[in-house]
Amino acid sequence: MTQISQLPGAPLLEVSHVMKNYDGTRPALDDISFSIGKGEFVAVIGPSGAGKSTLLRCINRMIDVSDGEVRFEGVSVSQLNRRDLKKVRSKIGMIFQHYNLVERLTVIENVLHGRLGSKSTLSGALGRYSRDEKRQAMELISMLGLAEHVYQRCDRLSGGQKQRVGIARALVQDPKVILCDEPIASLDPNASKVIMEQLKRFSNEMHISLIVNLHQVDVALRYSDRILGVNKGRIVFDGRPSELSPERIAEIYGTELSAPRVRYAS
Numbered sequence: 001m002t003q004i005s006q007l008p009g010a011p012l013l014e015v016s017h018v019m020k021n022y023d024g025t026r027p028a029l030d031d032i033s034f035s036i037g038k039g040e041f042v043a044v045i046g047p048s049g050a051g052k053s054t055l056l057r058c059i060n061r062m063i064d065v066s067d068g069e070v071r072f073e074g075v076s077v078s079q080l081n082r083r084d085l086k087k088v089r090s091k092i093g094m095i096f097q098h099y100n101l102v103e104r105l106t107v108i109e110n111v112l113h114g115r116l117g118s119k120s121t122l123s124g125a126l127g128r129y130s131r132d133e134k135r136q137a138m139e140l141i142s143m144l145g146l147a148e149h150v151y152q153r154c155d156r157l158s159g160g161q162k163q164r165v166g167i168a169r170a171l172v173q174d175p176k177v178i179l180c181d182e183p184i185a186s187l188d189p190n191a192s193k194v195i196m197e198q199l200k201r202f203s204n205e206m207h208i209s210l211i212v213n214l215h216q217v218d219v220a221l222r223y224s225d226r227i228l229g230v231n232k233g234r235i236v237f238d239g240r241p242s243e244l245s246p247e248r249i250a251e252i253y254g255t256e257l258s259a260p261r262v263r264y265a266s
């Protein structure tokens with residue numbers, strides 16, 4: 001079996017020369033390389049179609065890369081068999097723009113779904129969760145301000161509350177990294193602020209690494225430690241928020257376009 005404990009000195013996540021071709025025309029990802037360390041908060045910005053979602057999906061092998069390699073804790077994700085891939089994925093949480101909850105199920109049931117990756121198929125299918133797992137889920141739900149909604153169906157929640165359920169579901173995995181695909185794109189400015197502050201808190205306090213796809217440059221500037229700018233499948237900027245000048249923003253988005261902004265709650 002592949003050894004999947006972290007190799008000494010290896011970065012948490014290493015993306016090397018990754019290419020992704022969907023249909024043989026222009027590649028969606030074109031020679032992408034970067035690595036991230038423990039607890040880093042990395043925002044990925046770029047115009048629509050730049051390849052941001054494709055990049056996240058290649059990292060946890062929801063889709064296969066066409067060339068290059070993704071290494072998580074020093075282990076090549078593309079080489080893993082099904083069982084070892086499941087183990088690696090259990091350390092990689094995911095948060096989606098449209099939440100991806102089972103709407104007819106309750107908050108606690110959705111959060112516990114985050115434990116499925118760590119279970120055998122049978123106990124997962126039977127919905128068997130330990131007392132500890134339930135306690136941890138309850139604690140996270142309270143921490144995210146949803147205590148009074150624990151047994152409420154998710155279709156009764158607001159968008160911001162649904163996204164907090166999505167965050168609790170990712171956190172209950174005890175992830176080392178969380179991939180967030182436009183987590184605030186469906187939310188109003190106030191709910192967006194709550195979500196971004198929660199994410200920042202988990203990165204600071206639990207040292208969870210975050211890779212967050214964003215359409216709002218001002219949000220990336222405000223919360224991230226590092227920004228990757230992607231254009232046409234290539235990284236055209238990799239630096240600190242303070243280094244992201246208007247010229248670099250224009251380069252990321254194309255000179256004829258101004259970068260999108262939001263009216264952001266202060």
Ligand SMILES: Nc1ncnc2c1ncn2[C@@H]1O[C@H](COP(=O)(O)OP(=O)(O)OP(=O)(O)O)[C@@H](O)[C@H]1O
Nearest residue numbers: 022023027028046047048049050051052053054055
């Ligand atoms: N399943 C797919 N099949 C074929 N082409 C795809 C598929 N998914 C994405 N693409 C193409 O790959 C490119 C990158 O798309 P991707 O969704 O990764 O960009 P994005 O930066 O996340 O865009 P957005 O900000 O609009 O979500 C685009 O040209 C897109 O049309």
